[in-house]
Amino acid sequence: MGTEAHSTVKYSTDELMEVVDLFQVSAAAQARIRDILEAEATPPDAGNFFRYYNPRSKVEQFERLVESTVSVKHALAVNSGTSALIAALVAAGVGPGDEVIVPAYTFFASVSAVVVAKAIPVIVEIDETLTLDPAAVEAAITPRTKAIMTVHMLGLPSKMDELLAVARKHDLLLIEDTAQAFGGTYKGKYLGTIGDVGCVSLDAYKVIGTGEGGLVLTDNDWLHTRAQSYHDTAACWRPDRYARERQAGELFCGENYRMPELCAAVGLAQLRRLDWVNTRTRAAWTRIREETRLPACATWVAANDDKGVCGYTLGILFETAGQAARAVQAKIGLGGLAAGDTRGVRNWHVYWCWDHIMEKKSATAEGCPFTCPHVTRLPEYHPDMCPTTRDIISRLVTLGIGVAMTDEAAAARAARLTADLAARF
Ligand SMILES: Cc1ncc(COP(=O)(O)O)c(C=O)c1O
Numbered sequence: 001m002g003t004e005a006h007s008t009v010k011y012s013t014d015e016l017m018e019v020v021d022l023f024q025v026s027a028a029a030q031a032r033i034r035d036i037l038e039a040e041a042t043p044p045d046a047g048n049f050f051r052y053y054n055p056r057s058k059v060e061q062f063e064r065l066v067e068s069t070v071s072v073k074h075a076l077a078v079n080s081g082t083s084a085l086i087a088a089l090v091a092a093g094v095g096p097g098d099e100v101i102v103p104a105y106t107f108f109a110s111v112s113a114v115v116v117a118k119a120i121p122v123i124v125e126i127d128e129t130l131t132l133d134p135a136a137v138e139a140a141i142t143p144r145t146k147a148i149m150t151v152h153m154l155g156l157p158s159k160m161d162e163l164l165a166v167a168r169k170h171d172l173l174l175i176e177d178t179a180q181a182f183g184g185t186y187k188g189k190y191l192g193t194i195g196d197v198g199c200v201s202l203d204a205y206k207v208i209g210t211g212e213g214g215l216v217l218t219d220n221d222w223l224h225t226r227a228q229s230y231h232d233t234a235a236c237w238r239p240d241r242y243a244r245e246r247q248a249g250e251l252f253c254g255e256n257y258r259m260p261e262l263c264a265a266v267g268l269a270q271l272r273r274l275d276w277v278n279t280r281t282r283a284a285w286t287r288i289r290e291e292t293r294l295p296a297c298a299t300w301v302a303a304n305d306d307k308g309v310c311g312y313t314l315g316i317l318f319e320t321a322g323q324a325a326r327a328v329q330a331k332i333g334l335g336g337l338a339a340g341d342t343r344g345v346r347n348w349h350v351y352w353c354w355d356h357i358m359e360k361k362s363a364t365a366e367g368c369p370f371t372c373p374h375v376t377r378l379p380e381y382h383p384d385m386c387p388t389t390r391d392i393i394s395r396l397v398t399l400g401i402g403v404a405m406t407d408e409a410a411a412a413r414a415a416r417l418t419a420d421l422a423a424r425f
Contacts, residue, residue, distance in 0.1 A: 011047025013037045019262070028413065030280035035236075049261045052237050058264035065271055066215060070183075070190035072198075074224035076216040077267070078231050081201025084214035085113035087257055088197045089147070091216070091226035092173045093249075094119045097147040097374025100175075103132045104351040104389035106151040110177045111200075111357055118369045119146070119329045122379050123351050127315060129304050130154060132394070133388075134162035138170075142377065147173040150379035152181035152191050154398070155207070155310030156303050160186045160194045167195070175199065178217075182207045183274040185308035192217045197227075201265075207277055207310050210263035225250055231257040250341040277403050278310050284401045284410040285311025291414035295425035297323050301396070314399040321394035328397055332420035336397040350393055352383035 013034060020033055050056040059077050066075035078084050092101060097247065098119040102111050105126045114121040124140045127133040132150045148167050150158040158176070167174040174195030178184075182200045184191045184207075192198025197220065200206075202213030216227045226249065229236050233256045238246075245251040259267075289300050294316065301315030316334070318324040328336040337347050346353045355361065358381050359369040370378060384390070405413070 003080075007042070008043050009042050009046060011049070012042050015047060037327060051258065051261060051264075052241070054261065058261045058268060059259050062259075062264040062271065065268060066217070069271060069274060070193055070217065072190070072193040072217045073219040074217070074221070076224060076227050076231060076233045077264060078214045078216060078257040079259055079263070080212050080257070081177075081203060081214040082109045082198060083231070083255070083257035084199035084201070084216045085110060085149075085175070085177060086116050086255075087117045087227040087230045088175055088199050088216050088218075088223070089113060089117035089119065091223045092147060092175070092197065093226075094173075097144060097376065098371045099142060099144045099147060099379075101132075101140055101148045103149075103151050103153070104386035105130060105153060105393060106177065107179065108348040108356070109179070109356055110149055110151055111351075111354060114149070115356070115369060118372065120144075120369060120375060120378065121357060123357070123381070123386060125386045126153075126392060128392055129159065129302055129387070130156055130315060130392070131304065132161050132163060133156035134166055136388075137163065138166050141166075141170050141172070144376065145170070145172055147175055149175040149177055150195070151177040151179075152184060154313040154315060155181045155184055156301070156315075157181065157184055157186040157191055157305045157308050159304050164195065169185055173197070179206065179214075181310050182215075183278040184310040186305045187308070191308070193219070196220060197223055202267060202270075207312070208267075208274050210259070210267040210270065213259055213263045213267060214257075227388050230254040234398050248251055266320060280403050281311035281401050281405070282307075282309055283311070283407065284405040284413075285309060285314055287407060287410040288314055288399070288401070288414045288417070291411060291418075293418045293422070297425055298327075298421070309359060312403075313403050314401060316397045316399070317392070318395045318397065321391075324395045324397050326424065327421070330420065330424050332417065332424075334397040334399055337393050350389075351386060352390065357381055 051057040051059040063077050094117050099122045099297045100114045100119050101122045101124050102128050104123050111121045123141050124358045125133045125136040130153045132211045150163050152158055174193050176195045176198040178192035181191045198213040198217040202210040218224050232254045234253045297319045298316050303309050324336050327334050347382035362368055
């Protein structure tokens with residue numbers, strides 16, 4: 001033990017081979033790759049994994065490529081979609097006593113980010129497009145409302161024109177939680193670049209991924225500067241680490257949400273196929289919708305922009321929850337949140353399962369932020385507060401679409417689905 005020869009450079013072939021192993025390369029191929037790598041002299045400064053001292057920073061390259069790909073002025077790479085949301089909220093000055101409108105149907109992280117930013121989430125109804133209902137948003141605005149966070153759920157664009165109009169009318173910030181819809185578009189513009197700030201998740205289950213990761217997208221210089229400050233620790237690399245604050249509000253303590261270089265390296269390759277992934281799943285999504293005959297008691301979930309969806313999930317709305325449950329139980333490849341819930345499974349995508357909010361959970365005994373002295377009005381959280389959303393979700397079933405689904409496979413899927421549904425409804 002302890003007799004192996006170790007490299008004197010900090011990151012060498014051994015580290016690279018561990019990365020290769022992640023890709024499940026065969027032992028024989030790994031041996032060949034190692035031979036090739038060892039034939040090369042590793043420069044002593046190889047593998048500089050700190051973006052701000054690395055002249056070849058992958059994070060830097062990734063951010064610039066995101067900017068040109070989705071046409072946005074600033075992309076800030078962070079270590080998760082959740083941290084992107086928190087950084088965006090903090091950048092916008094959201095904090096104690098502020099209210100942020102969130103949809104009743106979203107992954108819990110959207111709401112959690114608001115609480116972590118010390119603000120109060122106001123949970124608002126969705127409509128049958130599975131995204132925020134602009135009329136319900138407007139009705140929920142109070143003098144304490146600071147931002148609207150819309151979520152492009154299941155890759156479906158929100159009603160951006162209407163939401164932007166409400167946000168502008170009431171002078172509110174519009175945040176797009178684009179965790180589930182990176183590369184999707186609305187009227188030709190990339191989701192996440194239409195509101196004031198967009199937040200993307202690059203976790204393992206998203207359209208493209210870096211394992212864990214996220215992005216803050218904005219055209220607003222000040223929001224970007226402040227998100228950058230928060231995504232760093234108090235050292236702040238803005239743009240010179242040792243510079244004094246250039247403008248009040250620029251320098252404050254942060255959390256270190258920096259994206260690691262290793263993740264950004266994967267992100268660069270993933271990003272090059274973003275449009276290809278969405279084009280393929282969107283084509284299958286469209287074809288299945290065109291060719292499947294739904295029973296009279298069901299309709300497709302209407303998208304706010306058919307041409308802009310990320311097509312990895314197709315939604316069907318039945319007239320009743322009972323029909324939806326029957327469709328899921330029929331084991332014909334359809335999933336459903338309603339059925340999951342009735343089996344007693346906690347589903348973190350629906351507000352009535354968000355115990356953290358329903359029961360106003362806090363990490364500290366003081367109950368912050370719900371008991372914060374700046375809070376003048378606390379919403380009454382309860383499982384029936386958004387009956388429309390509960391009804392819609394109880395009637396929703398979904399069909400997954402993978403990037404490997406060819407045109408022929410989509411046509412075959414449509415034929416099978418038509419037959420399966422006809423046999424049961
Ligand atoms: C709508 C939504 N927002 C935020 C997040 C959080 O992203 P991450 O897992 O990268 O923190 C997710 C992740 O599933 C999500 O679906």
